[in-house]
Amino acid sequence: MNTPAELGKNWAGKVVDEKFPLRQRLGGSDHSAVFLTERAGGAKTAIKLIPAQNWDADAQLARWASIAKLSHPHLIRLFESGRCQIEGTRLLYVVMECADENLGEVLPVRALTAAEASEMLPPAADALGFLHRAGFVHGRVAPSNITAVKNQLKLSSDSLRKAGDAPGTRTPSAYNAPEVVTSGASAAGDVWSLGMTLVAVLTQNEPKLKTGNGSAVAVPNTIPQPLREIARKCLQFDPESRCTVHDIVRRLRALTADRAEEVAEEQTPQRPQPWIWAVVALVVLVFLVWAGAKVFGHRTPGSTNEAQPAGQQTAGENSAAQAPAPSFPKSGPNGVARGSVLQQVMPDVSKNARNTITGHLKVAVRVVVDSSGNVTDAKFVTHGPSQYFASRALSAAEKWKFTPPQVDGRASASEWLLRFQFSKGSVQVVPTEVRP
Numbered sequence: 001m002n003t004p005a006e007l008g009k010n011w012a013g014k015v016v017d018e019k020f021p022l023r024q025r026l027g028g029s030d031h032s033a034v035f036l037t038e039r040a041g042g043a044k045t046a047i048k049l050i051p052a053q054n055w056d057a058d059a060q061l062a063r064w065a066s067i068a069k070l071s072h073p074h075l076i077r078l079f080e081s082g083r084c085q086i087e088g089t090r091l092l093y094v095v096m097e098c099a100d101e102n103l104g105e106v107l108p109v110r111a112l113t114a115a116e117a118s119e120m121l122p123p124a125a126d127a128l129g130f131l132h133r134a135g136f137v138h139g140r141v142a143p144s145n146i147t148a149v150k151n152q153l154k155l156s157s158d159s160l161r162k163a164g165d166a167p168g169t170r171t172p173s174a175y176n177a178p179e180v181v182t183s184g185a186s187a188a189g190d191v192w193s194l195g196m197t198l199v200a201v202l203t204q205n206e207p208k209l210k211t212g213n214g215s216a217v218a219v220p221n222t223i224p225q226p227l228r229e230i231a232r233k234c235l236q237f238d239p240e241s242r243c244t245v246h247d248i249v250r251r252l253r254a255l256t257a258d259r260a261e262e263v264a265e266e267q268t269p270q271r272p273q274p275w276i277w278a279v280v281a282l283v284v285l286v287f288l289v290w291a292g293a294k295v296f297g298h299r300t301p302g303s304t305n306e307a308q309p310a311g312q313q314t315a316g317e318n319s320a321a322q323a324p325a326p327s328f329p330k331s332g333p334n335g336v337a338r339g340s341v342l343q344q345v346m347p348d349v350s351k352n353a354r355n356t357i358t359g360h361l362k363v364a365v366r367v368v369v370d371s372s373g374n375v376t377d378a379k380f381v382t383h384g385p386s387q388y389f390a391s392r393a394l395s396a397a398e399k400w401k402f403t404p405p406q407v408d409g410r411a412s413a414s415e416w417l418l419r420f421q422f423s424k425g426s427v428q429v430v431p432t433e434v435r436p
Contacts, residue, residue, distance in 0.1 A: 008033030008049070016084045016093055020047050023358065026098075026385045036098060036358060039079065044358060046098040048158055052083065052090040064094050067160050070134060074127035076147065076157045094158050097149055100359070103201055104144030108381045109364055109417065112201040114224045120146065120201070121230070122252055123153045124194060125245040132187040132245070136160045139185040141193035142175045143200055161185050174206045178237055188239035194248075195234025198227060207235065226251055339405035339414050341431050342373055347392035347420065354424050361386055361422040363393040366434070371411045373402040381417065393420040405436055412436060 011033065014022045023036040026046060031054060037047040050060075064081040071077075081094040103120075106112070112120065124146060131138060138145075138160060145156040164184045177192035199207040199219060207217050217235035219228055230251060233243035364381035378397045383390050397418050404411040415435040421428045 008035075011035065011049075011086055014086055016047060016049070016086070016091075017082055020093070020095060022047070024356070024385055037095065039095065044098050045079065045095050047093055047095050049084075049086075049091045049093050052092050055092060057083065057092055060092055063161070064158070067136075067157055070131075070136070070157070070160075072127055072130045073152070074123040074154050075130070076149070076154045078157060096158060097154070099147035099149050099154065099156075101362070102144050102147040103197075104142070105362075105382050107143055107201060107204050109419070111204045114202070114227060117198060117202055117227055118252060120153060121194075121198065122249055124155060125248045127155045128187075128190050128194065129245045129249070131160065132163075132190070135162060137163050137165075137185040137187055138190050138193070139165075140175075141190055141197055142173070143197055146197065163187065177239070179239055186239065187244070188242050191234050191242045191245060191248075192239075194245070195231045195242075198231045198234070199223065202227065207231075226255055336412075336436050337406040339369075339373070339433055340403045341400065342403050343399075343401040344429065344431070345396045345399040346427055346429065347389070347396040347422075349389065349392055349422065349427060353388060354422065354427075357422055357424050359423070361389050363390050363420045363422075365394055365397040365418045365420070367397050367400065367416050367418060369402050369404065369414045369416060371404050371413050373404045375400055375402075389420075389422050393418075396420075400431075405433070407436060 008025055008028050011022050012025060012035070016022065016037070019040070020037045023038070026034045026036055028034055031050060033049045035047050035049070037045055039045050061081055061083075064078055068078040068080070076099065077097045079095045079097075081092065084091050084093055103112075124141075128138060128141070138155060140156070140159045145159075147154050147156060163186055175193045175196045177186075177189035179186075180189050195217075196207060199205075199217075202223050203220055207219060217232075219231045219235065221228070223231060230243070230248055233247070236242045361384050362382065363384045365378055366381050367375045368377040370376050375398050378394055380390065380394065397420075400416075400418070402414065402416065405414050406412065414433060417432045417434050419430045419432070421430075
Protein backbone atom coordinates (compact mmCIF):
# COMPACT_ATOMS: atom_id res chain seq x y z
CA MET A 1 0.00 0.00 0.00
CA ASN A 2 1.16 3.49 -0.73
CA THR A 3 2.38 5.54 2.18
CA PRO A 4 1.23 9.11 2.98
CA ALA A 5 4.58 10.43 1.84
CA GLU A 6 3.65 9.24 -1.65
CA LEU A 7 -0.09 9.89 -1.63
CA GLY A 8 0.19 13.12 0.33
CA LYS A 9 1.45 14.99 -2.70
CA ASN A 10 -2.03 14.66 -4.18
CA TRP A 11 -4.10 15.27 -1.05
CA ALA A 12 -4.25 19.08 -1.11
CA GLY A 13 -7.91 20.05 -1.46
CA LYS A 14 -9.21 16.95 0.34
CA VAL A 15 -11.26 17.37 3.52
CA VAL A 16 -10.58 15.27 6.64
CA ASP A 17 -13.52 14.14 8.76
CA GLU A 18 -15.75 16.58 6.84
CA LYS A 19 -14.29 19.56 8.74
CA PHE A 20 -10.54 19.93 8.17
CA PRO A 21 -9.61 21.06 4.63
CA LEU A 22 -6.09 20.11 3.56
CA ARG A 23 -4.37 23.25 2.30
CA GLN A 24 -0.68 23.11 1.40
CA ARG A 25 1.51 20.15 2.33
CA LEU A 26 4.01 21.16 5.02
CA GLY A 27 6.09 17.99 5.14
CA GLY A 28 6.06 14.28 5.76
CA SER A 29 8.04 11.07 5.96
CA ASP A 30 7.60 7.39 5.18
CA HIS A 31 4.98 7.12 7.94
CA SER A 32 3.24 10.50 8.11
CA ALA A 33 2.10 13.57 6.21
CA VAL A 34 1.52 17.07 7.61
CA PHE A 35 -0.75 19.69 6.04
CA LEU A 36 -1.86 23.20 6.79
CA THR A 37 -5.52 23.23 7.77
CA GLU A 38 -8.11 25.33 9.58
CA ARG A 39 -10.28 24.83 12.62
CA ALA A 40 -13.73 26.32 13.08
CA GLY A 41 -13.45 30.09 12.82
CA GLY A 42 -10.56 29.96 10.34
CA ALA A 43 -7.74 29.56 12.87
CA LYS A 44 -4.60 28.28 11.11
CA THR A 45 -3.47 24.89 12.41
CA ALA A 46 -1.57 21.82 11.25
CA ILE A 47 -2.93 18.32 10.80
CA LYS A 48 -0.79 15.17 10.92
CA LEU A 49 -1.95 12.00 9.18
CA ILE A 50 -0.60 8.49 9.81
CA PRO A 51 -1.71 5.15 8.30
CA ALA A 52 -4.02 3.39 10.77
CA GLN A 53 -2.72 -0.09 9.95
CA ASN A 54 0.74 0.80 11.31
CA TRP A 55 -0.58 1.54 14.82
CA ASP A 56 -2.77 0.28 17.61
CA ALA A 57 -5.38 2.84 16.65
CA ASP A 58 -7.29 2.88 19.94
CA ALA A 59 -4.08 3.22 21.97
CA GLN A 60 -2.76 6.01 19.75
CA LEU A 61 -5.99 8.00 19.90
CA ALA A 62 -6.08 7.58 23.69
CA ARG A 63 -2.48 8.80 23.88
CA TRP A 64 -3.27 11.91 21.83
CA ALA A 65 -6.31 12.58 24.01
CA SER A 66 -4.11 12.47 27.11
CA ILE A 67 -1.52 14.78 25.55
CA ALA A 68 -4.26 17.26 24.59
CA LYS A 69 -4.94 17.76 28.32
CA LEU A 70 -1.36 18.94 28.93
CA SER A 71 -0.79 22.68 28.99
CA HIS A 72 2.63 24.29 28.97
CA PRO A 73 3.81 27.48 27.21
CA HIS A 74 6.67 25.62 25.52
CA LEU A 75 4.72 22.62 24.19
CA ILE A 76 2.82 22.49 20.90
CA ARG A 77 -0.88 22.22 21.76
CA LEU A 78 -2.94 19.30 20.46
CA PHE A 79 -6.60 20.14 19.78
CA GLU A 80 -8.38 17.03 18.58
CA SER A 81 -7.81 13.69 16.88
CA GLY A 82 -9.75 10.95 15.14
CA ARG A 83 -10.06 8.52 12.25
CA CYS A 84 -10.53 9.27 8.55
CA GLN A 85 -10.07 7.78 5.10
CA ILE A 86 -8.51 9.36 2.00
CA GLU A 87 -8.43 7.63 -1.38
CA GLY A 88 -9.01 4.24 0.23
CA THR A 89 -6.29 4.65 2.87
CA ARG A 90 -7.47 4.41 6.49
CA LEU A 91 -5.74 7.07 8.59
CA LEU A 92 -5.47 8.53 12.06
CA TYR A 93 -5.20 12.29 12.37
CA VAL A 94 -4.29 14.83 15.02
CA VAL A 95 -4.82 18.60 14.76
CA MET A 96 -2.28 20.85 16.48
CA GLU A 97 -0.73 24.29 16.62
CA CYS A 98 1.06 25.21 13.40
CA ALA A 99 4.75 26.01 13.82
CA ASP A 100 6.34 28.76 11.74
CA GLU A 101 9.67 26.93 11.43
CA ASN A 102 11.91 24.47 13.24
CA LEU A 103 15.61 24.23 14.02
CA GLY A 104 16.02 21.47 11.46
CA GLU A 105 15.33 24.09 8.78
CA VAL A 106 17.80 26.57 10.25
CA LEU A 107 20.82 24.27 10.62
CA PRO A 108 21.51 23.71 6.90
CA VAL A 109 21.89 27.49 6.64
CA ARG A 110 23.90 28.25 9.77
CA ALA A 111 24.77 27.13 13.29
CA LEU A 112 23.31 28.86 16.32
CA THR A 113 25.48 31.24 18.28
CA ALA A 114 26.31 30.42 21.89
CA ALA A 115 23.88 33.13 22.98
CA GLU A 116 21.08 31.65 20.86
CA ALA A 117 21.76 28.15 22.19
CA SER A 118 21.72 29.50 25.74
CA GLU A 119 18.29 31.02 25.02
CA MET A 120 17.04 27.75 23.54
CA LEU A 121 17.98 25.50 26.45
CA PRO A 122 15.90 26.90 29.36
CA PRO A 123 12.46 26.71 27.67
CA ALA A 124 13.27 23.31 26.14
CA ALA A 125 14.50 21.94 29.48
CA ASP A 126 11.57 23.51 31.32
CA ALA A 127 9.09 21.80 28.97
CA LEU A 128 10.87 18.46 29.40
CA GLY A 129 10.84 18.86 33.19
CA PHE A 130 7.08 19.48 33.05
CA LEU A 131 6.59 16.33 30.97
CA HIS A 132 8.72 14.18 33.24
CA ARG A 133 6.79 15.31 36.33
CA ALA A 134 3.55 14.45 34.52
CA GLY A 135 4.79 10.92 33.78
CA PHE A 136 5.52 11.56 30.09
CA VAL A 137 8.74 11.58 28.09
CA HIS A 138 9.33 13.27 24.78
CA GLY A 139 11.29 10.48 23.13
CA ARG A 140 12.14 12.45 19.98
CA VAL A 141 14.08 15.54 21.03
CA ALA A 142 15.97 16.70 17.93
CA PRO A 143 16.39 19.97 16.00
CA SER A 144 13.40 19.25 13.75
CA ASN A 145 11.15 18.92 16.81
CA ILE A 146 12.18 22.24 18.38
CA THR A 147 9.89 24.77 16.74
CA ALA A 148 8.98 28.45 16.77
CA VAL A 149 5.34 29.51 17.10
CA LYS A 150 4.96 33.29 16.86
CA ASN A 151 8.54 33.77 18.09
CA GLN A 152 8.03 31.43 21.05
CA LEU A 153 10.03 28.21 21.32
CA LYS A 154 7.89 25.08 21.59
CA LEU A 155 8.64 21.35 21.56
CA SER A 156 6.58 19.07 19.36
CA SER A 157 4.14 16.98 21.37
CA ASP A 158 2.33 14.58 19.04
CA SER A 159 4.86 11.78 19.72
CA LEU A 160 4.96 11.98 23.53
CA ARG A 161 4.94 8.67 25.36
CA LYS A 162 4.62 7.39 28.89
CA ALA A 163 7.95 6.69 30.60
CA GLY A 164 9.08 3.13 29.86
CA ASP A 165 7.04 2.75 26.66
CA ALA A 166 8.81 1.14 23.74
CA PRO A 167 9.98 3.82 21.29
CA GLY A 168 8.23 2.23 18.33
CA THR A 169 9.67 1.78 14.85
CA ARG A 170 12.07 4.53 13.91
CA THR A 171 15.20 5.15 11.91
CA PRO A 172 18.39 4.69 13.99
CA SER A 173 19.66 8.07 15.11
CA ALA A 174 22.44 9.55 17.23
CA TYR A 175 19.69 11.46 19.06
CA ASN A 176 18.44 8.19 20.58
CA ALA A 177 20.10 7.29 23.88
CA PRO A 178 22.01 3.96 23.80
CA GLU A 179 19.64 2.29 26.28
CA VAL A 180 16.39 3.19 24.49
CA VAL A 181 16.34 0.02 22.37
CA THR A 182 16.31 -2.24 25.45
CA SER A 183 14.83 -0.05 28.20
CA GLY A 184 12.41 2.17 26.31
CA ALA A 185 11.93 5.91 26.51
CA SER A 186 12.93 7.68 29.72
CA ALA A 187 13.69 11.07 31.22
CA ALA A 188 17.40 10.26 31.04
CA GLY A 189 16.94 9.42 27.37
CA ASP A 190 15.46 12.88 26.77
CA VAL A 191 18.51 14.42 28.45
CA TRP A 192 20.78 12.51 26.07
CA SER A 193 18.75 13.74 23.09
CA LEU A 194 18.89 17.33 24.35
CA GLY A 195 22.69 17.06 24.67
CA MET A 196 22.96 15.75 21.12
CA THR A 197 20.73 18.57 19.91
CA LEU A 198 22.87 21.16 21.72
CA VAL A 199 26.03 19.95 19.98
CA ALA A 200 24.26 19.76 16.61
CA VAL A 201 22.88 23.32 16.71
CA LEU A 202 26.27 24.76 17.70
CA THR A 203 28.36 22.84 15.15
CA GLN A 204 25.88 21.90 12.37
CA ASN A 205 27.05 18.31 12.90
CA GLU A 206 25.91 15.46 15.11
CA PRO A 207 28.54 14.55 17.74
CA LYS A 208 30.59 11.41 17.22
CA LEU A 209 30.91 8.56 19.68
CA LYS A 210 34.43 8.01 20.95
CA THR A 211 35.75 4.67 19.79
CA GLY A 212 37.43 2.15 22.03
CA ASN A 213 35.94 2.74 25.48
CA GLY A 214 32.24 3.23 24.77
CA SER A 215 31.96 5.58 27.73
CA ALA A 216 31.73 9.08 26.34
CA VAL A 217 30.80 11.24 23.39
CA ALA A 218 33.28 13.56 21.72
CA VAL A 219 32.05 17.08 22.53
CA PRO A 220 34.07 19.57 20.44
CA ASN A 221 36.34 21.90 22.38
CA THR A 222 35.16 24.73 20.14
CA ILE A 223 31.86 24.83 22.07
CA PRO A 224 32.18 27.50 24.77
CA GLN A 225 31.55 26.95 28.45
CA PRO A 226 29.24 26.32 30.17
CA LEU A 227 27.51 24.80 27.12
CA ARG A 228 30.36 22.34 26.54
CA GLU A 229 30.13 21.02 30.10
CA ILE A 230 26.33 20.80 29.91
CA ALA A 231 26.59 18.75 26.69
CA ARG A 232 29.23 16.50 28.25
CA LYS A 233 27.02 15.87 31.30
CA CYS A 234 24.04 15.05 29.06
CA LEU A 235 25.99 12.62 26.89
CA GLN A 236 27.16 10.09 29.46
CA PHE A 237 26.57 6.47 28.41
CA ASP A 238 25.43 5.54 31.90
CA PRO A 239 21.93 7.07 32.36
CA GLU A 240 22.53 7.43 36.09
CA SER A 241 25.57 9.63 35.41
CA ARG A 242 23.70 12.13 33.26
CA CYS A 243 22.54 15.48 34.56
CA THR A 244 18.82 16.25 34.77
CA VAL A 245 16.89 18.97 32.96
CA HIS A 246 16.63 20.70 36.35
CA ASP A 247 20.44 20.73 36.57
CA ILE A 248 20.62 22.39 33.14
CA VAL A 249 18.16 25.15 34.04
CA ARG A 250 19.84 25.75 37.40
CA ARG A 251 23.28 26.01 35.80
CA LEU A 252 22.10 28.53 33.19
CA ARG A 253 20.15 30.59 35.72
CA ALA A 254 23.17 30.77 37.99
CA LEU A 255 25.30 31.94 35.06
CA THR A 256 22.70 34.56 34.11
CA ALA A 257 22.54 35.80 37.70
CA ASP A 258 26.34 36.06 37.91
CA ARG A 259 26.47 38.07 34.67
CA ALA A 260 23.66 40.37 35.81
CA GLU A 261 25.53 41.03 39.06
CA GLU A 262 28.73 41.82 37.16
CA VAL A 263 26.88 44.22 34.87
CA ALA A 264 25.19 45.90 37.84
CA GLU A 265 28.56 46.41 39.53
CA GLU A 266 30.04 47.87 36.34
CA GLN A 267 27.10 50.24 35.92
CA THR A 268 26.86 51.42 39.55
CA PRO A 269 27.51 55.15 39.33
CA GLN A 270 30.36 56.59 41.33
CA ARG A 271 29.80 60.01 42.90
CA PRO A 272 32.11 62.41 41.03
CA GLN A 273 34.24 64.93 42.80
CA PRO A 274 32.89 68.53 42.59
CA TRP A 275 35.73 69.71 40.35
CA ILE A 276 34.85 67.12 37.71
CA TRP A 277 31.58 68.90 36.83
CA ALA A 278 33.42 71.93 35.47
CA VAL A 279 35.55 69.75 33.21
CA VAL A 280 32.52 67.79 32.00
CA ALA A 281 30.63 71.00 31.15
CA LEU A 282 33.60 72.33 29.16
CA VAL A 283 33.96 69.09 27.20
CA VAL A 284 30.23 69.00 26.38
CA LEU A 285 30.31 72.59 25.16
CA VAL A 286 33.28 71.94 22.87
CA PHE A 287 31.63 68.79 21.48
CA LEU A 288 28.36 70.58 20.70
CA VAL A 289 30.16 73.33 18.80
CA TRP A 290 32.12 70.75 16.80
CA ALA A 291 29.10 68.54 16.11
CA GLY A 292 27.04 71.52 14.94
CA ALA A 293 29.72 72.50 12.43
CA LYS A 294 29.86 68.91 11.12
CA VAL A 295 26.10 68.51 10.76
CA PHE A 296 25.16 71.86 9.30
CA GLY A 297 28.36 72.42 7.32
CA HIS A 298 28.27 69.13 5.40
CA ARG A 299 24.63 68.22 4.89
CA THR A 300 23.89 67.15 1.32
CA PRO A 301 20.53 68.21 -0.13
CA GLY A 302 18.17 65.23 -0.32
CA SER A 303 20.37 63.07 1.90
CA THR A 304 17.49 62.26 4.22
CA ASN A 305 15.69 60.22 1.57
CA GLU A 306 15.72 56.51 2.30
CA ALA A 307 16.01 53.92 -0.44
CA GLN A 308 13.63 50.97 -0.64
CA PRO A 309 15.26 47.82 0.79
CA ALA A 310 17.02 45.82 -1.89
CA GLY A 311 15.65 42.45 -2.86
CA GLN A 312 11.96 43.20 -2.39
CA GLN A 313 9.30 42.72 -5.02
CA THR A 314 5.79 43.92 -4.21
CA ALA A 315 2.71 42.70 -5.98
CA GLY A 316 2.66 43.89 -9.57
CA GLU A 317 6.37 44.60 -9.97
CA ASN A 318 8.49 43.11 -12.73
CA SER A 319 10.21 39.84 -11.90
CA ALA A 320 13.66 41.03 -13.02
CA ALA A 321 15.42 43.95 -11.37
CA GLN A 322 18.75 45.56 -11.98
CA ALA A 323 20.49 46.11 -8.66
CA PRO A 324 21.63 49.65 -7.80
CA ALA A 325 25.14 50.63 -8.79
CA PRO A 326 27.39 48.32 -6.79
CA SER A 327 28.99 49.79 -3.70
CA PHE A 328 32.70 49.39 -3.11
CA PRO A 329 33.43 45.97 -1.61
CA LYS A 330 34.13 45.96 2.09
CA SER A 331 37.58 44.81 3.01
CA GLY A 332 37.80 41.52 4.84
CA PRO A 333 40.55 39.59 6.60
CA ASN A 334 43.64 38.28 4.90
CA GLY A 335 43.48 40.65 1.93
CA VAL A 336 39.91 39.68 0.97
CA ALA A 337 37.50 42.34 -0.33
CA ARG A 338 33.88 41.15 -0.31
CA GLY A 339 31.87 40.88 -3.51
CA SER A 340 28.44 42.42 -4.09
CA VAL A 341 25.24 41.79 -6.02
CA LEU A 342 25.38 43.25 -9.52
CA GLN A 343 22.02 42.04 -10.83
CA GLN A 344 19.22 40.29 -8.99
CA VAL A 345 16.40 38.41 -10.69
CA MET A 346 13.22 37.90 -8.71
CA PRO A 347 11.17 34.69 -9.06
CA ASP A 348 8.46 34.82 -11.72
CA VAL A 349 5.36 33.95 -9.68
CA SER A 350 1.80 34.79 -10.57
CA LYS A 351 -0.55 36.80 -8.38
CA ASN A 352 -2.92 33.83 -8.25
CA ALA A 353 -0.12 31.65 -6.91
CA ARG A 354 0.77 34.22 -4.26
CA ASN A 355 -2.86 34.39 -3.17
CA THR A 356 -2.69 30.73 -2.12
CA ILE A 357 -0.02 31.50 0.50
CA THR A 358 -0.92 31.61 4.16
CA GLY A 359 1.82 33.34 6.11
CA HIS A 360 5.24 32.97 4.48
CA LEU A 361 7.01 30.38 2.34
CA LYS A 362 10.79 30.23 2.65
CA VAL A 363 13.29 28.78 0.18
CA ALA A 364 17.09 28.98 0.52
CA VAL A 365 19.39 28.47 -2.49
CA ARG A 366 23.19 28.27 -2.45
CA VAL A 367 24.82 29.49 -5.67
CA VAL A 368 28.39 28.94 -6.87
CA VAL A 369 29.77 31.99 -8.69
CA ASP A 370 32.85 32.05 -10.92
CA SER A 371 35.50 34.78 -10.94
CA SER A 372 33.55 36.66 -13.63
CA GLY A 373 30.52 36.97 -11.37
CA ASN A 374 28.31 34.44 -13.18
CA VAL A 375 26.40 31.65 -11.43
CA THR A 376 27.70 28.22 -12.42
CA ASP A 377 25.67 26.05 -10.04
CA ALA A 378 22.62 26.47 -7.81
CA LYS A 379 21.30 24.00 -5.22
CA PHE A 380 18.58 24.00 -2.59
CA VAL A 381 19.58 24.41 1.04
CA THR A 382 15.96 24.41 2.18
CA HIS A 383 13.28 23.47 -0.34
CA GLY A 384 10.14 24.55 1.48
CA PRO A 385 6.73 22.83 1.17
CA SER A 386 5.90 23.95 -2.39
CA GLN A 387 7.53 22.61 -5.53
CA TYR A 388 6.08 25.52 -7.50
CA PHE A 389 7.72 28.28 -5.46
CA ALA A 390 10.94 26.30 -4.93
CA SER A 391 11.47 25.76 -8.66
CA ARG A 392 10.92 29.44 -9.41
CA ALA A 393 13.33 30.50 -6.70
CA LEU A 394 15.98 28.16 -8.11
CA SER A 395 15.39 29.37 -11.67
CA ALA A 396 15.73 33.01 -10.58
CA ALA A 397 18.88 32.32 -8.55
CA GLU A 398 20.61 30.85 -11.61
CA LYS A 399 20.26 34.23 -13.39
CA TRP A 400 21.84 36.42 -10.69
CA LYS A 401 25.12 38.24 -11.39
CA PHE A 402 27.71 39.42 -8.90
CA THR A 403 30.71 41.68 -8.61
CA PRO A 404 33.37 39.08 -7.69
CA PRO A 405 35.29 39.39 -4.42
CA GLN A 406 38.96 40.32 -4.54
CA VAL A 407 41.56 38.06 -2.96
CA ASP A 408 45.02 39.59 -2.86
CA GLY A 409 43.90 42.02 -5.56
CA ARG A 410 42.54 39.40 -7.96
CA ALA A 411 38.95 38.49 -8.79
CA SER A 412 37.94 35.26 -7.07
CA ALA A 413 35.15 32.67 -7.25
CA SER A 414 32.58 32.82 -4.47
CA GLU A 415 29.48 31.21 -3.01
CA TRP A 416 26.30 33.01 -1.97
CA LEU A 417 23.23 32.02 0.03
CA LEU A 418 19.98 33.48 -1.33
CA ARG A 419 17.08 33.35 1.14
CA PHE A 420 13.74 33.81 -0.67
CA GLN A 421 10.55 34.58 1.24
CA PHE A 422 7.16 34.49 -0.49
CA SER A 423 3.96 36.02 0.87
CA LYS A 424 0.69 37.21 -0.63
CA GLY A 425 1.91 40.79 -0.97
CA SER A 426 5.56 40.45 -1.89
CA VAL A 427 8.58 38.33 -2.72
CA GLN A 428 11.75 39.18 -0.82
CA VAL A 429 15.27 37.85 -0.96
CA VAL A 430 18.27 38.32 1.32
CA PRO A 431 21.69 37.55 -0.27
CA THR A 432 24.66 36.57 1.93
CA GLU A 433 28.19 35.87 0.71
CA VAL A 434 29.42 32.72 2.44
CA ARG A 435 32.75 32.14 0.64
CA PRO A 436 35.47 33.37 0.59
